[in-house]
Amino acid sequence: MRHRHHCRRFRPTPLSRRDLLREASCGFGAVAATTLLAGRAGAASTGLHHPARATSVIFLYMDGGVSQVDSFDPKPRLEQDAGRNPRDLFKVDATQFNNVGTLLPSPWRFQRYGASGIPVSDLFPHIGGVVDRLAVIRSMTSEFPEHTNANYFLHTGSGLQGRPSMGAWTTYGLGSENDELPGYIVLNGGLIPPGGLDNFTSGFLPATYQGSVVRPTPTGLANVGRRERAAALQRAKLDLARTLDAGFASRLAGDGAAPDALDSAIANQELAWRMQTEVPELLDLAGETVTTRRAYGIESEYEPTRIFAAECLLARRMVERGVRFVELTCPKVSGDRWDQHGNLKAGHENNARAVDQPIAALIRDLEARGLLETTLVVWSGEFGRTPFAQGSDGRDHNPQAFSLWMAGGGVRGGITVGATDDYGYRVVEKRFMIHDLHATMLHLLGIDHTKLTFRFSGRDIRLTDVYGRLIEDVLA
Numbered sequence: 001m002r003h004r005h006h007c008r009r010f011r012p013t014p015l016s017r018r019d020l021l022r023e024a025s026c027g028f029g030a031v032a033a034t035t036l037l038a039g040r041a042g043a044a045s046t047g048l049h050h051p052a053r054a055t056s057v058i059f060l061y062m063d064g065g066v067s068q069v070d071s072f073d074p075k076p077r078l079e080q081d082a083g084r085n086p087r088d089l090f091k092v093d094a095t096q097f098n099n100v101g102t103l104l105p106s107p108w109r110f111q112r113y114g115a116s117g118i119p120v121s122d123l124f125p126h127i128g129g130v131v132d133r134l135a136v137i138r139s140m141t142s143e144f145p146e147h148t149n150a151n152y153f154l155h156t157g158s159g160l161q162g163r164p165s166m167g168a169w170t171t172y173g174l175g176s177e178n179d180e181l182p183g184y185i186v187l188n189g190g191l192i193p194p195g196g197l198d199n200f201t202s203g204f205l206p207a208t209y210q211g212s213v214v215r216p217t218p219t220g221l222a223n224v225g226r227r228e229r230a231a232a233l234q235r236a237k238l239d240l241a242r243t244l245d246a247g248f249a250s251r252l253a254g255d256g257a258a259p260d261a262l263d264s265a266i267a268n269q270e271l272a273w274r275m276q277t278e279v280p281e282l283l284d285l286a287g288e289t290v291t292t293r294r295a296y297g298i299e300s301e302y303e304p305t306r307i308f309a310a311e312c313l314l315a316r317r318m319v320e321r322g323v324r325f326v327e328l329t330c331p332k333v334s335g336d337r338w339d340q341h342g343n344l345k346a347g348h349e350n351n352a353r354a355v356d357q358p359i360a361a362l363i364r365d366l367e368a369r370g371l372l373e374t375t376l377v378v379w380s381g382e383f384g385r386t387p388f389a390q391g392s393d394g395r396d397h398n399p400q401a402f403s404l405w406m407a408g409g410g411v412r413g414g415i416t417v418g419a420t421d422d423y424g425y426r427v428v429e430k431r432f433m434i435h436d437l438h439a440t441m442l443h444l445l446g447i448d449h450t451k452l453t454f455r456f457s458g459r460d461i462r463l464t465d466v467y468g469r470l471i472e473d474v475l476a
Contacts (some may be wrong), residue, residue, distance in 0.1 A: 007307060053444045066402070067340070078424070095386060095397060109120040139401065140437065141400055142382060144159050144399060190330075435468040440475075
């Protein structure tokens with residue numbers, strides 16, 4: 001028998017997983033470094049599934065649940081049947097507090113605005129002035145009647161805690177257009193919604209896609225300025241931390257553990273370094289013209305208006321600089337957020353006064369700068385309110401029908417979509433759910449919501465779960 005001579009370039013004993021990873025030519029630290037050198041833009045991008053109409057999103061979150069029958073869905077029948085027991089007229093489901101009063105007509109009148117003639121409550125005279133840019137959806141629903149679960153549902157497509165938010169999914173799918181700023185920023189006006197920061201989490205997606213919370217002030221981000229005397233000294237410290245993190249990540253990977261948290265820490269440290277030059281200039285509104293500042297309400301005598309005006313103006317500045325997803329939360333007002341279980345008139349008026357002028361100025365400013373065409377603006381709370389009173393002068397939660405609107409970024413302006421019954425209690429035409437909103441938002445960004453998935457817990461998970469259909473009527 002002829003024997004073959006082996007080159008002997010083999011190991012007599014097999015490598016352990018730890019040894020293999022340690023002796024691989026570059027290791028996981030270099031993989032992380034390669035990702036950083038390539039930039040965050042597109043690092044986890046799936047690419048566009050079809051031509052995008054929008055490149056960024058501004059989400060105006062109306063925390064607490066705006067009453068649809070007092071904002072964008074007028075119901076004259078409430079005037080006609082004011083004071084009647086709603087159970088004599090229709091089936092009344094259990095509410096959050098089951099303190100069911102009589103039918104309560106809106107304290108505000110509605111006026112028709114613009115060429116479209118869409119009726120808008122006197123709560124929002126400034127937004128009424130830009131109504132021809134809006135697609136008002138009157139037939140949205142939620143699956144949850146309680147704030148925390150409804151907030152998770154609105155933000156993440158699930159009523160459970162810990163799922164990735166729509167901002168995280170957006171930046172995961174599209175990457176960032178600016179390596180000096182986070183792709184997903186939450187402007188904190190003073191109210192973190194029920195459910196907390198998990199509304200803005202990256203969930204099981206890589207941690208680099210979580211929302212970065214920023215206050216709308218010149219010092220809105222802690223520790224954004226360097227403490228070292230010289231940039232070179234700080235760079236040396238950062239390089240050391242990066243080397244240590246990369247080595248630790250490599251050892252964890254050798255034990256079969258996922259190094260995502262450390263890789264994300266490395267990326268976030270590098271981003272923080274770059275943000276030190278970008279963020280202070282971004283947050284400084286002094287360079288804006290007096291006309292612009294006044295239009296937004298920066299100089300308003302009402303402090304909540306000044307706060308939300310700064311948020312809206314910063315949101316415009318952020319999308320100008322390529323931030324992919326910006327969410328604005330509400331400022332504190334006298335009373336509660338948009339959650340008027342009592343004292344409806346004062347509570348809704350205080351909240352509307354804070355946001356009405358800045359939002360209208362944002363729409364006009366985006367349009368004047370040519371940004372509205374590529375910026376999708378969405379205005380929504382987590383659910384609506386009942387058409388009957390809670391007690392005598394409030395409204396309880398109503399997940400069965402509420403109104404929201406969309407503008408810019410491929411949206412048809414000057415239209416209303418869907419309808420509720422004569423009392424604004426239940427949807428009777430074109431019923432939509434939050435999954436449909438998410439599907440439509442992603443579609444306008446060039447993403448097929450059924451194809452944007454992430455493998456987790458043994459299955460491919462997406463923002464819209466197994467649901468979601470496009471709200472075709474709003475597409476331009």
